[in-house]
Amino acid sequence: MDTPQVDHSGLGLEIADLVDEWGQLVGWNGGHELTPEQKAVLLKIRKNTMSAVMGLAEKLDQLESSLAEQAMAAVPPDQLAALVDKISDLKTEATMVHLRCIYDTMEILDDRQLASLLDMSGTP
Numbered sequence: 079m080d081t082p083q084v085d086h087s088g089l090g091l092e093i094a095d096l097v098d099e100w101g102q103l104v105g106w107n108g109g110h111e112l113t114p115e116q117k118a119v120l121l122k123i124r125k126n127t128m129s130a131v132m133g134l135a136e137k138l139d140q141l142e143s144s145l146a147e148q149a150m151a152a153v154p155p156d157q158l159a160a161l162v163d164k165i166s167d168l169k170t171e172a173t174m175v176h177l178r179c180i181y182d183t184m185e186i187l188d189d190r191q192l193a194s195l196l197d198m199s200g201t202p
Contacts (some may be wrong), residue, residue, distance in 0.1 A: 112191070119186050127179040134172045141165050 112120065145161050184192060 116186050120183065123179055123182045127175060130175045131172060134168055134175070138165060138168050141168070
């Protein structure tokens with residue numbers, strides 16, 4: 079199964095690397111295989127996470143573009159405060175989506191599987 083890559087860089091999240099390891103995780107073989115039940119739950123978690131993050135990333139891109147345009151048009155910073163707050167709220171929401179994904183994933187995997195996932199992502 080191909081795994082679409084989502085650019086999380088605009089979200090400023092290092093933990094997003096874990097989300098990008100799903101293709102390898104679901105394709106595991108050897109002694110770290112996932113059970114069919116684990117795969118089903120993890121794919122559901124991934125689908126929900128990707129859907130939420132992609133929607134937030136699109137909104138963030140639009141808002142950040144608008145902020146840049148307005149800033150370059152010499153709109154006073156005080157008039158941009160509400161837009162900055164909206165961007166901040168969406169970044170917070172995206173972080174919470176990622177944290178929920180990580181937490182839910184950790185609840186599904188056994189210790190050995192989790193260690194392998196962390197090794198694949200380069201997370202200490």
